[in-house]
Every structure is written in C-alpha cells, then in structure tokens.
Amino acid sequence: MSKPPTFSSSVQRAFKHRSFVAGAAIVVLLVISATVSLFWSPYPVGDIDIPNKLAGASAQHWFGTDSLGRDIASLLLVGSQNSLLVGFIAVGIGLGLGVPLGLLASARRGWIEEVVMRAADFTFAFPALLSAILLTAIYGPGLVVSITAIGIFNIPVFARITRGAANAVWSRDFTLAAKAAGKTKWAITWEHVLPNVASVLIVQATVQFAIAILAEAALSYLGLGTQPPNPSWGRMLNEAQSQMFQAPMLAVYPGIAIALAVLGLNLMGDGLRDLLDPRLSRSR
Amino acid sequence: MDCVTCSIPVCRGRDKRTGLNMTPSNAIPLLSVRNLRVALQTSHGQLEALRGVDFDMLRGNTLGLIGESGCGKSLTALAIMGLLPDRATVSGSIALNGTELTQMSDAALCTLRGARMAMIFQEPMTALNPLHPIWKQIAEPLQLHQGMDLISAKARALELLERVQLPRARERLDNYPHQLSGGQRQRVMISIALACQPDILIADEPTTALDVTVQKEVLALIRQLVAEDGMGLLLISHDLGLMRDQVERVMVMYGGTVVESAPTQELFGMRAHPYTQGLFAARPQLGLKRGTRLQTIAGNVPEIFNWPKGCAFADRCAYVQDSCRQTLPQLERVPDTAHDIDADGTGQAKPVAEHWVRCPEWQKLEASA
Amino acid sequence: MSSFVLQRFFSFFATLAFTSVVVFGVLEWLPGNAAQVILGETATPESLAAMEEKLGLNQPAFSRYVEWVGGLLQGQSGMSISYDTPTAVLMMERMHVTLPLAIMAMSITVLVALCLGLYAASKQNTAGDVGVMTLSQLGLALPNFWLAILLILLFAVHLQWVSAGGFPGWSEEDGGGLLAGTAALILPATALAAVQTAILTRVTRSAVIESMSEDYVRTARAKGLSKQQVLWQHVLRNAMIPVVTVMGLQFGNLITSAIVIENVFVLPGIGRLIFQAIANRDLIVVRDVVMLLSAMVILINFFIDLLYAWIDPRLKTGAAAV
DSSP states (O other): OOOOOHHHOOOOHHHOOHHHHHHHHHHHHHHHHHHHHHHHHHOOOOOOOOOGGGGGSSSSSOOOOTTTTTBBHHHHHHHHHHHHHHHHHHHHHIIIHHHHHHHHHHOOHHHHHHHHHHHHHHHHHHHHHHHHHHHHHHSSSSHHHHHHHHHHOOOOOHHHHHHHHHHOOOOOOOOHHHHHHOOHHHHHIIIIIHHHHHHHHHHHHHHHHHHHHHHHHHHHHHHHOOTTOOOOHHHHHHHTTTTTTTTGGGHHHHHHHHHHHHHHHHHHHHHHHHHHHHHHTTTO | OOTTTTOOOOOOTBOOTTTOOOOTTTTTOSSEEEEEEEEEEEEEEEEEEEEEEEEEOOOOOOOEEEEOTTTSHHHHHHHTTOOTTTEEEEEEEEEEEEEOOOOOHHHHHHHHBBBTTTOOOOOOOTTSSSTTHHHHHHHHHHHHHOOOOOHHHHHHHHHHHTTHHHHHHHHHHHHGGGOOOOHHHHHHHHHHHHHHHHHEEEEESSTTSSSSHHHHHHHHHHHHHHHHHEEEEEEEOHHHHHHHHHOEEEEEETTEEEEEEEEEHHHHHOOOOOHHHHHHHHHHTOOOTTTTTOOSSSSOOOOOOGGOOOOOOOOTTTOOOHHHHHOOOOEEEEEEEOOOOTSSSSSSSSSSGGGOOTTTHEEEHHHHH | OOHHHHHHHHHHHHHHHHHHHHHHHHHHSSSHHHHHHHTTTTOOOOHHHHHHHHHHTTOHHHEEEEEHHHHHHOOOOOOOOTTOOOOHHHHHHHHHHHOOOOHHHHHHHHHHHHHHHHHHHHHHSSSHHHHHHHHHHHHSSHHHHHHHHHHHHHHISSSSSSSSSSSOEEEEEEEHHHHHHHHHHHHHHHHHHHHHHHHHHHHHHHHHHHHHHHHHHHHHHHTTTTTHHHIIIIIHHHHHHHHHHHHHHHHHHHHHHHHHHHHHHTOOOOHHHHHHHTTTTTTHHHHHHHHHHHHHHHHHHHHHHHHHHHOOOOHHHEEEEE
C-alpha cells in the first residue's frame, strides 16, 4: 500500500516538476511586475517626449521609446496590469457564473441539464471574438466592454467542464451513500462534488486566463479594447506596425511580453494538470 | 503439406484423415521454456519481474498457470508471444517446435504470431476494434499469413464463426463489436485465434470477465477445439476450480517464478509447497460449521519493488529457513507416485506427469499433510 | 444512419434559427434606437427621422425580423448604410479573399499537425517528441497577429520577398492573377495556421497515444501485425475521432482569427469589412456579416457531425459511444 500524499510531499513533487516550476516562475514575475508598476515605473507612462521619439535601446531607455517618445519599458511594465486585470475578471466571471450552472445541471439532470448544455453549445457556435466585436459595435470600444465579452464566453466553458467533472463524481458510490444518509443535493454538492472538481477547474482557469490575455490583446490591437492613455500590449503592437520600417524592434517587445505571459500560464497549467491528477498521485 | 480441400497449410504430424495428432511423445516439445527471466526498466531502476520459469509443452498438452495478481503469469504469456514492451529485457530460452524465439527480430516473430501461436485475452469487451466489422477482424490473420483474398477470407470467417458456435453467424459477420455480448465477443476472439490453426493457444483468463453461466460454455468450447486440432493449450487463471476441470497439468506461480508444478489430479491430492497448501486450504468448503473462520495465508503478497533475494514466500512461510531467504531455492523433484502414467512403455514417467516443487522443506509438509 | 442524420439536421436548423433571433435581438436591444447609434450623438432630429424611416423602425420588431429572414432565404439582403449596396453583394465580394485564405490556412494546419502529431506519438518520450511538444508549446503562446507582424518584418521588410500587405486581386486584368493572389495569401495563411497547428498537433499526439494503449492494439499485435501495420490499420481511424472534433471547433477560431489577420495585412476580406463597418457604425453590415459567419461555423459543425457518423459505426446503429 502506498502512503497517502501529505501537503509537504505534494509541495516537494511540485518543485520537481519542470513544467510547473518554469511556468510558475514566469507567472510570479508577471504578478511582481504588475504590482511594482502600481507604485513605480522608470518613467511615467503619460510622459511624451517627442525629440526622443523612436530611440533605440540605451541606458536611459532600456527598450527605447515609441513614436511619441514614451519609454517602452514603462509601457510594458504598466501594460502588465491591464493583462492581469482582464485575465482575473474574465476568468472570475466564467467561474462565478459558469461553475454554479454546471453544478446545477449536474445535480438536477433532466431538462435543466439539457437547457444549460444546449445554451453552452450554442455559445460555442458564436466565436468569442465575434461577440466581442458585436458588443463593441453597439456599446463602443473600451476595457469594460471587452472584458465583459471575453468573460461571457468563459461561462459556457466552465459550465461544461464543471458539469462533466461533476457527473463523474455523482456516479461514484460515496455520493450515493451520502444521499442514502439523508444529505440534500445541495449539501452533497458543496461538501463532496465541489472539492473533487476543484482540480479540473484550477487547471482550466489557467488555460482560460491565457486565452483571455490573448483575446484582449487582439481586441486592443484592433482598437476595440483598452483605450488610450491606458497602456495595453496589444495596442502597442498596432502602433508599432506603422513604424515597422523605422523601428522594427518596437513590434517585437510587446509581442514577447504577451507570448511570455501566455507561455508561463500554459506551462503552469500543464504542470498543475499532471500534479493534481489523482491517478498519478496514488502511484508515487 | 496442404489440405486437399481448402489449401490451408496443415501442421506437421497431423493425420489428414482423422485430424488427430500423431507425433510420438518423446519428440521435440511443442513449446519449451527454460529459465525464462524478464527484467523491467522502471523509474525505480531495473526490476526482475520473472525470476525463472521452466516448463515443456507437448502436442496436445493442456497446461494451467495459476497464481495471484502480480505473480507474473500474464508476463510469462506475453514473453512467449514476444509482446512485452520495449523496456523489458528477456533472457533464458523459449523454443517453439525447436525454434528459439528470444533472439528473434520482431519481423520474424510477426510471422509466427497468429499463425503458429495465438493468444486470447481477458477483456473481450475492449479486445476488438470498435470501428471494424467482425468479419474483417477475423479475416485479418488469414489475409496476413495465408494471403487470402477478401472473398475467401470472409467465407472462411463464416466457417470459423460457426465452428465456435456463434448463433446466427451469417448475420453477425457484418456486425460491429458493440452489437455483441461479452460471451459472443469472446467466441469471436477464439475464432480469430484459431483462424490459421496455430500450434499453441494461450488463454489469459479468458472467462474472468464473463457471466458465470457463459464461462462454462466458453471453456468447454476451448477444450473441444483444442482437442480437435491437437493444439497445446496454456490456460492462465486464478481460479482453482477451473484448473481442475480444464487442464491436465497445473503450474503454481508466486513471486515471479513457478513454485510447484504437477499433474492436476495429483496436485489436488497432495501439495508440496507451503504456498500451494495455503491456497488450497483457503478454499471455502460446503458443510462447515457455522462460525468457522475461513483459513487465510498470513501476511501480504510483496510488491514487485520489494521482492526478496530468495524465496518470495519467505515472510509468510511456516517452514522458512535462513537459506530460503538468501537464494531462490532450486526446483526439486517429488518422487514418482502411483499416479504416473506410463503410456509409452519406456518405464519412465512422461514429463507431463512429473511433480516439481521449489522448496527445500517440502518433505516436512508431506509429513504433516 | 438516417435517424442520426435527421436529428443532426434538425439541430442544425434550430441552431441557425436561434442564432438569427439572437443576432437580430442584440441589435434591437440598443442604448437608444438603431438610427441614433448609426448617426451618432450629433444627429439632427430630421436626419434621425429620415434614418428611422429608412430602417423601417416604425414597424414592429417581429415583422422586421420576418422581413429580414425572408429576404435572406430568398438571397436578398438589406442595404448597407455606408456603401449603399446590398450587403449580400458586399459579402460575396469579400468572400473571394476570405474563403481561399481560410482554406489555405486549414490545409496547412491539417497537413502539418497530422504529420507532427503522428511523429511525436510514434517517437514518444524521445528527443523528437520533446522537440515537437516544445515547438507546439511556443506556437500556442504566440498571438497570431504578432506572428503576422514578425513574418512581415522578416519576409517583407528585411528580405523583401513579398509586399507588406494588400491584395492584388485574382484576375490578371486588375493587375493580379492566380499566382500573385496566392503569394499575397501565403503569409496571412501561415500566421493563421500557426496556433491552430500547435493545438491540433497536441490533440493528434494524445489521441494516437491513447489509441495505441487500447486493448485492440494488443489483439492486433497478437495476430501478427507489425507496429507499422497496427498504426495505419487500427490506431489512426480510432484516433481521428477526437481529432476531427477539434478540427471542427477550430474552424470557428479560424474565422474569427481571420478578422484580425486581415486587418494586419490589409486584405479586402470579410474581416476587414466588419471592421470598417464598426468604424462607420454600419449596423446593417455588422448584423449580416455576423449572421453569415455564425452560419458558416454552424454549417461546418453540422458537416463534422456527419463525418463523425461515417467514421464511427457506433453512432450509425444508435449505440452509445464508449
């Protein structure tokens, strides 16, 4: 018989998993830069300095300046706040509304489940960016509208995942035993189903976080997301495109920032998936 | 030699008229396994999963391999078929009709698998490809080994299905696996195995996953077909009762090696190894007084990472000596008893009638039995 | 077979109908009415009234919906506010760019992903597999419009092999031609395909690995088939089931990504059309384009369902898929 995992043994295993460590390190870096940028950045992001525009990398400007003379390093740093904000809220909407829907569908089954799943399927037919574009066409571009659109698309994703995982838990004998002992469905859902689906949700949340960052970047690139003067990595790429011949590097840095953030989240998600898989933890 | 009516190659030594095996019993054994060892490469290092299996199978023999989970019986079967994963290293000797298999390339083994040696597995529900119709899966070995075209193969598949007594065989040909029950699927598996009339059939717990009523039918079918074709049968199971009815010789495995082997009747009469004794004693019997405790073997089966250097049963054995723990005991012969069948008049017992045990203390058991 | 197909057909129609209601409904539920949104805040009451008349806003919503759907079914559509042409004409024009682009991108994706995925699965846990997985991990992280910009930087700015954007047209009289048109679409198609290829490679790899560990593979090997034969004759078809599902889902992603990519390369496709329509506040065009794109996605999913039934006989005979 193998020993059940303890918290410290789980943490030890986490640190040995290369994917997880690499991903988590990047994510921590991202969070730190966003936090730091709340209090300090090399230059204030609003500082326009036309004489120094399109300067290359130097001691004063580590990544150079853009077409208005703003410091790229500062823009990148503060831009991370934007990305994290979008990720958190969009995933939060998805979790907050999608998980209860999924739990409801799984607990009640019958026509409630049908309706919820059909609605989820239907929303999948509507690609996320498309609905975001539709909403911005009506309500005008901006951070709030884009977050809402991305967040709304997260709801069916989490609803489906939750319902699938919850169904698996409901079909196990210990929930039957709990029902036989007289527990209500809500009590069982809260005490038994939710903790067991938590690991799947955590992994999916990291994936959706990455997707949210990419989606917001695309919307900002199109001019439909975060509006000036708030810095956004996506919009930086748009501005850089018109300066491609004069300052090609401007188009590289924001992209690296986005790619790095997404890569970190994906690696962390992969690592979490491996670590939280109950089958693997038993065979150690 | 080819069969005159349907041009299927026929095994050596089989009488064309009666279909019975005519090879004398002191010819080259059909299957000869000597000191078979398998080592597995795992994250814990190199583990010895099989520590020495020896047996001979003659034409027409039915052998049983019995043991608990983890003792290595399925591994033995897979090693014979050459189906072990790449991280397994095989040493020792496996000879089919005198041809050594352990050093063969995979390509050469592919020509033998399905054609000269066949295997059926435990889970009929998942053993068939869900996307191919039944006839196609039976036709596959025929096309592969005998170069049959589709039409003849389909016709032959029908014959095979009728032979395994699948009801409404003609309709079933175009069915998909999910349209058949477990017992029916196992019959299909048997027909696939017998398609090219192999020399040996290995059946790894063929009825464990089936309903009890179906079990009897399927086992009877296997016995009948094996006898008709004069094949050798290696039947693997954990069920003692099965062994009694189905095979003429039983090999008991524990901890990666054969600890006792004897003719079935003899084994049911007298056991020489402490593990075998414990196995037999643990069987629940009718007519016991209410409240009688069932007998068990004290202790647990050691995990494969923790196999001791010597006898794997040492920690649970009442007769254990220090020497048992140090080295794996050799196989010792239990002298011939009155059960020996002296069929060929040479005055020597046939190999199938010999009684071997891997325990230096077996005489003490005999005394106390 | 037919009951499954019929079921799917009804589902397809129902989804299409429901989508049309939602698209129409969203544009009804506006802050203010459509005329106000289109003309903006500076509109005079007279121009507002004129616009309202033009849009038929004095009629009840339901009759306008019926008129719209009826028109679509007959192949007629509303007039674009900004271009003063029927939206159908506009959309068909733009499809001459978007459709070839999507087909090129999908072809690249399927070809590359199936090959890489198969390769990685057959060489599991070796250097080749790790290489493919690392590459796909990077591909997943790249924003496709950034990759597009990088490609432009390399091939147009630095190497100057192709132009940095624009589309010359398919006909030679307009200065284009088959070759020139295709050349203009190669970079955009690659940028579109990159992320999808990464996703599909991973799905293919895991589907093949999963299939290879199934019991029927062991049976096939016991019959005497070589590893290669088992891969082609048994594993692939089973592995295709999850792969085809993902391909269908990816089409929706492809369409929406095309919107962004067309804007990067300034291609006169559907994506650019909707983008300009938003800038012009041309709600009619937005509504019709969204409906068209959603209909395409729903249609593709319907075809994927049919493909599913062809691959997996368990669906044809009505047994539950394992």
